[in-house]
Amino acid sequence: MRKELIDSMIHAALSGAGISREQALEMESLSREELDFLFEGTDRVRDHFKKNDVKICSIVNAKAGRCQEDCSFCSQSGKFKTDSPEYPLLKVDEIVAAAKEAEGFGANEFSIVTSGTALDNREEVEVVKAAIRRIKAETRLEVCCSLGLMSAEQMKELKEAGLDRCHHNLETARSHFPNIVTTHSYEDEIHAVKNAQEAGLHVCVGGIFGMGESFGQRVELAFEIKDLGTQSLPVNFLKPLAGTGLDHMDYMEPYDAFRTIALLRLVLPQIDLFVCGGREEVLEEQQEKLFAAGANGILGGNYLTTKGQDPKKDLDMIETLGLRAVSTLEKSPA
Numbered sequence: 546m547r548k549e550l551i552d553s554m555i556h557a558a559l560s561g562a563g564i565s566r567e568q569a570l571e572m573e574s575l576s577r578e579e580l581d582f583l584f585e586g587t588d589r590v591r592d593h594f595k596k597n598d599v600k601i602c603s604i605v606n607a608k609a610g611r612c613q614e615d616c617s618f619c620s621q622s623g624k625f626k627t628d629s630p631e632y633p634l635l636k637v638d639e640i641v642a643a644a645k646e647a648e649g650f651g652a653n654e655f656s657i658v659t660s661g662t663a664l665d666n667r668e669e670v671e672v673v674k675a676a677i678r679r680i681k682a683e684t685r686l687e688v689c690c691s692l693g694l695m696s697a698e699q700m701k702e703l704k705e706a707g708l709d710r711c712h713h714n715l716e717t718a719r720s721h722f723p724n725i726v727t728t729h730s731y732e733d734e735i736h737a738v739k740n741a742q743e744a745g746l747h748v749c750v751g752g753i754f755g756m757g758e759s760f761g762q763r764v765e766l767a768f769e770i771k772d773l774g775t776q777s778l779p780v781n782f783l784k785p786l787a788g789t790g791l792d793h794m795d796y797m798e799p800y801d802a803f804r805t806i807a808l809l810r811l812v813l814p815q816i817d818l819f820v821c822g823g824r825e826e827v828l829e830e831q832q833e834k835l836f837a838a839g840a841n842g843i844l845g846g847n848y849l850t851t852k853g854q855d856p857k858k859d860l861d862m863i864e865t866l867g868l869r870a871v872s873t874l875e876k877s878p879a
């Protein structure tokens with residue numbers, strides 16, 4: 546058991562600075578027993594920076610399918626024949642109704658997500674702006690958008706409408722990206738994040754793990770995200786969906802997934818770390834360990850193209866662990 550190595554990692558994380566790239570790379574060789582010891586430490590790091598609060602984020606797939614990009618994990622790419630739904634941008638009322646439903650089951654953050662390279666036209670931008678205004682006026686949710694490769698000007702408009710945060714995944718490490726997406730570049734992804742930051746928005750930047758990348762490439766992605774200065778980070782584990790370019794892949798091993806969560810908590814100790822896609826399938830009955838590994842948030846409700854578990858089950862899990870789902874209802878009245 547390399548207790549000294551693990552203690553030095555926890556110390557670096559508790560200081561707020563986070564572990565070095567060299568320490569991060571050492572995590573690949575930690576045995577299961579060492580990982581269990583590490584999770585006692587990552588649990589302390591999470592508790593130190595986040596107390597026992599758990600954030601619940603929820604999303605609406607506001608525009609589905611028909612995408613001209615070729616992201617090989619995605620069932621919404623027009624390149625793949627899948628049974629994923631296809632529909633144009635929802636109406637303002639429909640987006641607001643989804644937000645209210647999310648608030649009703651305990652979410653405190655709500656993201657409007659659309660398929661495609663970016664919003665297609667002015668009409669779509671106006672619909673999203675109107676939806677943001679109404680959600681801010683009619684709920685206490687923090688509002689996030691995930692709309693693809695948007696310009697700084699478009700993001701400024703959305704911020705003026707009340708948008709709190711922009712979500713944009715880098716998907717994977719720069720060195721693995723060309724194996725996953727060929728229709729746009731990694732720099733396009735980085736620009737999208739920087740455009741949101743230029744507009745004065747907080748950003749939520751993460752990726753998808755288990756797409757054939759090495760552990761070193763997971764470390765590479767963690768430090769790329771750190772360099773961007775993001776406030777929150779969604780961790781997704783690949784769900785190999787039928788018909789997509791990665792449908793031949795296996796689900797990640799649960800301990801490999803927990804190791805990845807711990808890596809991100811130790812590199813970015815102060816960040817809001819959400820476990821999103823693939824949580825139920827990859828972590829199965831061990832889901833509760835995600836908090837010890839370092840996460841302080843989950844995506845609740847349904848995913849983009851697949852169903853999530855009953856939100857009540859999530860709330861029960863959080864309560865049983867002695868943690869507390871942060872509710873919008875606790876915020877001071879608007």
Ligand code: SF4
Pocket residue numbers: 612613614615616619620621622623659660661662693
């Ligand atoms: S991830 Fe987004 S950009 Fe890529 S194919 Fe899916 S919908 Fe299109």
